[in-house]
Amino acid sequence: MTTQTRHAERCAVLLIAKSAFAAAPHADMAAIAAQVVARHPDADVRFAFTEQGMPSLRGALASLVDQAFMRVSIVPLVLPMEPGFHTWLRKAVRRWRSEDGRPWPEITLAGHIGQSPMMADLVAGLLSTARPLDLADNPKALIEGSLVPAQKRRVLVCHGGPCSAAGAGALWCHLRNQQERQKLRTSGEGTMTAKSTCLGPCNLAPVLQVFPEGTYYGGVTETAIDRIITEHLLGGCIVEAFAYRPTGRKQRLRLPAHPTHSH
Numbered sequence: 001m002t003t004q005t006r007h008a009e010r011c012a013v014l015l016i017a018k019s020a021f022a023a024a025p026h027a028d029m030a031a032i033a034a035q036v037v038a039r040h041p042d043a044d045v046r047f048a049f050t051e052q053g054m055p056s057l058r059g060a061l062a063s064l065v066d067q068a069f070m071r072v073s074i075v076p077l078v079l080p081m082e083p084g085f086h087t088w089l090r091k092a093v094r095r096w097r098s099e100d101g102r103p104w105p106e107i108t109l110a111g112h113i114g115q116s117p118m119m120a121d122l123v124a125g126l127l128s129t130a131r132p133l134d135l136a137d138n139p140k141a142l143i144e145g146s147l148v149p150a151q152k153r154r155v156l157v158c159h160g161g162p163c164s165a166a167g168a169g170a171l172w173c174h175l176r177n178q179q180e181r182q183k184l185r186t187s188g189e190g191t192m193t194a195k196s197t198c199l200g201p202c203n204l205a206p207v208l209q210v211f212p213e214g215t216y217y218g219g220v221t222e223t224a225i226d227r228i229i230t231e232h233l234l235g236g237c238i239v240e241a242f243a244y245r246p247t248g249r250k251q252r253l254r255l256p257a258h259p260t261h262s263h
Helices: 003-008 023-039 057-066 085-100 119-127 139-143 161-165 168-181 222-233
Strands: 011-019 044-052 071-076 106-109 153-158 191-196 208-211 215-217
Touching: 011 023, 011 057, 023 044, 044 057, 044 168, 057 085, 057 168, 071 085, 085 106, 085 161, 085 168, 153 168, 153 222, 161 168, 168 191, 168 222, 208 222, 215 222
Parallel strands: 011 044, 011 071, 071 106, 153 191
Antiparallel strands: 153 208, 208 215
């Protein structure tokens, strides 16, 4: 029996959280995954992050597609659950599948963790571990200063309602991971990234804006972000295929002139 055949007869569980900025969240997710494996030894249990951190949700799904699993069950470990979370997750996964071109396993999505009937027992268990909170002042923290960032460029990723529903969280994840991979803070003129509230052109969602030019980009995908990084942030040239100018008239979302797909 081949490895691919064995995987095709099994199911994978993908635990997802929002962000991981350090090693501790990865260790926490790995510990949760180990507990799930102990309960379901026949399942391949992994974890991913939807905003910042590796592996990204898109990358984890691509890896599972490579291994030809029969089914992948996504379990969001997210509290609080934003109303549009499941909506944008479905849209993002559907888009990634259509761009991939390979056969995908069946994707299932677990419900709202906050509505689990076991939540009260979980909270009770956590309360049993409560310890006094250290509220003593830290003199060193009070006197330390901060460097003013020298980066010239800023990228704002809209997280207003329409953009969040269109997958802004996954795009933020891709941008932040690329920022780390390509050392964007120190490459070229230097780039800082940040989430924002509504940037305005909601019908062009998902939207991001690049400064100092103030360029609006709409209908953004991971492929668009890769081009914006290479051509605009590092090369200084606006990517016209995704750019929208302030014409004073309403504009509709358009397809890029020469769309490309990434796997």
